[in-house]
Amino acid sequence: MTLWRIYQGVDEPHDRIADLPPPPPWREFDGGPDGTLATVDRDAVGGGRRRLPHRAAYRADERTIDAVNTALYLRRPLLVSGDPGVGKSTLADAVARELRLGPVLRWSVNSRTTLRDGLYRYDSLGRLEDAGLARHQSDAPTGTTAATASVSASVTDLGRYVSLGPLGTALAPYALPRVLLVDEIDKGDLDLPNDLLDVFEEGGFEIPELTRAADQQPTVAVRPHDGGAPVRVTRGTVQCRAFPFVILTSNGEREFPPAFLRRCIRLHLPSVHQDGERLRAIVEAHLPGAGAAAEAAVGAFLARAATGELATDQLLNAVYLLTPSTGSTAPDRERLLDLVMQHLNDTAPGRP
Template identity: 60%
Template sequence: MSDWLIYRGSGEPHDGIADLPEPPPWRAFYSDEATPFDRGHAYGLSDRWPLRAVAYQADPQMVEMVNTALYLRRPLLVTGDPGVGKSSLAYAVAHELRLGPVLRWPITSRSTLKDGLYRYDAIGRLEEVDTVSPAAPVDVGRYFRLGPLGTAMAPYALPRVLLVDEIDKSDIDLPNDLLDVFEEGIFEIPELSRLADTLADAEVRPADDGARVAVSAGRVRCRAFPFVVLTSNGERDFPPAFLRRCVRLHLPAPTPERLRAIVHAHLGETTSHAENLISLFLDRRSKGELATDQLLQAVYLARHAAGETAADRDHLADLVLQYLNQDRT
């Protein structure tokens, strides 16, 4: 069964995305001229993201669900407690499949669909109209910038990776608003549509500052459906119409074996000190909510800051292994 896997969870970059078959007929979109993007581009945040992507420990279920979403061209809704690796999964897939920088859209209660699609600098455009000669060539596109969602839906030949982080924090309407864009693979920029009679095409900046995206008659049309990771901490329920259009993956708390693999991948060979901290972490996790990155911090402190005694190491562990539950101390 491993022959069907495009994403393998190995952390080693490869060009397996070329083996992805054509989409199902009901998920085929448009054949606009492809916009280029740099598949080897840095992640745009800091060096930590490529390192975390390489060190990510994907189990067989994660690998299968990622590939299911890739094949079916459906968003992957990833649920689980904080710190289990929901967001990092998007970076791991982007790194291994060489799909360029992750387009991250952090969601708040004030986020709207337009925030993810594009921004328009109306003031800058008005200032240009007032100061530039009417005979001068107009580059209207430079006053627009696609958001992470808008960039992901641009006509790229290969799927981009879109991380919609903590969608459960959104307004109640946002999940359903996303469905129309994901289902139809097209969205409109009204400010450019109104100029379609005199300006048929414009080139706008993408969220990652790559090559400009051609917009025809004010519409952006998807060519290759992006790999979309929607993360949720389980703080709310989603409507059935939204759930049935997603591939769903729940990430449980890491097992002791997986915790050892995570520590080894991030910090090297596990020592007896690290084993003791893993045991301490598991004991405390059974009594309250802890995140995996807290364990990594404790192991790092024990390795670089602790004294020789067990009391010193326990003291430093207490500094970071604090419960996330509000009602625990």
């Protein structure tokens, strides 16, 4: 009997993603006809960003595991809310690592973020400069024909000037779903959630600059966000084959439209700041063998979290500084804890 849980919250990567059944009929996508599927290194991680160590540093509870699998089965985004430091962003790394889905595509949202920022970039200035160079070389004396032809070819190859953003790359026609982290979506413009609806519903988008030139260049190879193998775009349309696993994180700073919420699987991660057992598990995952340093730091963290806001990365910093490997001439324990465990809601940080 096939196990329902594709993502199991375990340490070792596996290929259970191959057991994911076909999507519901209303979530089927047909991007990437034969020969144009994009490729990715399934075991690559990070891409210059924070990554999980070889031993998974995230411990998902039963409810989180079920929410992830629900999103995978239904091909729907997972909207994850919770206090800072509870592991909202780390969940994306854990899923990508366990299911061997390649590097996580990260899109950090701020007040100036637009939908197009996540989809693609078109370097119109670069193309204009190259066109000017081609015209200049065409007027040059005889003997520069090869150089002129090379520059002219570059200008007509639109793929040189288009690069996919993290959302655009996630929607490229990969055989298996990519993992996309849309971090702190509640910091974005009020229209961003609604703008995302059409893209998530259609599973694709159009690049007008390529559509206009489709008669002259029907298929264009463009650069993905993670620097992997080029993605072939046909007639200016990017359409997914496997809908990406999307995690949208929220700190609960705003309300979202009902139409947006009903298209997401929602998960709230409770605070771990008073759960000593979970805190010890987090420390052991990140800093195995910390021993007495871990126990001292967890005790101090629990006491301080009862009187103000803290994040779990402050606990990890404290454990690291309290281990003997950092040197015997470090300040005493209480001074270190005061430095790295200052309350996040303290209006006068660093005061004596």
